[in-house]
Amino acid sequence: MTRLSVKKTYKLYIGGAFPRSESGRTFDAAGQNVARASRKDARDAVRAARAALPGWAAMTAYNRGQVLYRLAEMMEARAADLEAACSGRSEVEAAIDRTVWYAGWADKLAQVLGSSNPVAGPYFDFTIPEPTGVVAILAPSDPPLLGLVSRTLPALVGGNTVVVVAGESAAIAAVELAEALATSDFPGGSVNVLTGFADELAPWLAGHMDVNAVDVTGVEGPTVELERAAAENVKRVIRADADSQSPWEISRFLELKTVWHPIGP
Template identity: 60%
Template sequence: MRKTYKLFIGGAFPRSESGRTYLVDGDNVALASRKDARDAVTAARKAQPKWAAATAYNRGQVLYRVAEMLEARRAEFAAVGVPAAEVDAAVDRWVWYAGWSDKITQVHGSANPVAGPYFNISAPEPTGVVAVVAPASFLGLVSVVAPAIVTGNTVVVLAGAPQAAITLAEVLATSDVPGGVVNLLTGDPAETAPWLASHDDVNGLDLTGVSDTALATELERTAAGSLKRVRRPAGTEIDFFADPGVKAMTAFLEIKTVWHTKGF
């Protein structure tokens, strides 16, 4: 049976509100419009407070569950042309980021020395809703989505490789990721990304998948209008098999510092 690849918004698989589709390697794929992007932001915003309020342990468990489901669907990724080595690496990547859920605060938070009878503590908190332009490779997609959500952000992703991305959406829908935490749109990023970059209710923008430097610069400039955090890795050729480090996580964190009196 021929399959139509739809969007993934708020835990559901709707067609594009515009009704448009396009062909990718002979498959019918939904072509997202700016209104789909808007709806995805609404879904991401709605899911964000609860996802951020879940315990780090719980978020880690959910991400680990995603890795389990991903492994179980290995054949489906092979069917849409993802090499086995890349699926293995993607499973490892999910597990690796899952482990970070309850460690990122310890590594990037601090107890600060102050000259007074106070505790002074800094702790990282999620930025909020992050719009992600994902790279075309499947491992690249996982390497931008997992670090953004593990800390409590929710994401709207403009996918590079539609079939692999929507197969990942099917993985997410059958694991315990709450609807709206990850929203995946397929289509032309040059059409939808500017709407996300200028959207006042989006707090962060990841430009890893934008290969056109002029577009990336323009998006970065647009994002400044609402003071978004922007992640734009240097260089065009990124080796996603390499150790990713923690930068992808820390790019979308806010440091909150509180003073607390010592004793009574």
């Protein structure tokens, strides 16, 4: 007699846990019932991200780099599941390699993006990059897995905490990625993954007063209304390529802090 397999429930990833949508809604993605996040789920995710920010941002860069590297390890272990959720083997390999690449940036950012400033006076003056804070990412659907990785990791490696909304057709990839994230030593809440209808959730995140930056790369069509909503608390609005890999992608999610101190005997 053949064994009956145990099927997976496709859920949200908020605050390190896998809840269903509080709304009880699901939608059909590639034949699966996937949780359809509500605006309340989005708010819960922002709250989890805000709570996780001090811890994640204060972690040493070495440590953050290791957590990202651990994600690559977990993705490698789940390569078969990830492969089924995207365009195939080569996209998974590219996503894993990109994760390793970003992991290595954690402890180099300050040296490449920061500076010591030779001011005309007896002061020591330096500039360091710091995370912007809570980042909402409206991730591209295509490429499904690589798009999620390419937008989420640059924000995370710099010390931001993230609420990422997967595109509808990337929902399965998002859930698979969330399960890899959950087993990678990311503190609960540092990265939150929502599946559902992005156009339904985007206005709430763009207008949320406790979100510091919004990445609209995955938005198809005009972003005028989202940008107007973002102005309410002077959010950083980020628009990039769906499939890019660069330290400058990390710097979009960073602030620069300049510190002065007098020099004297």
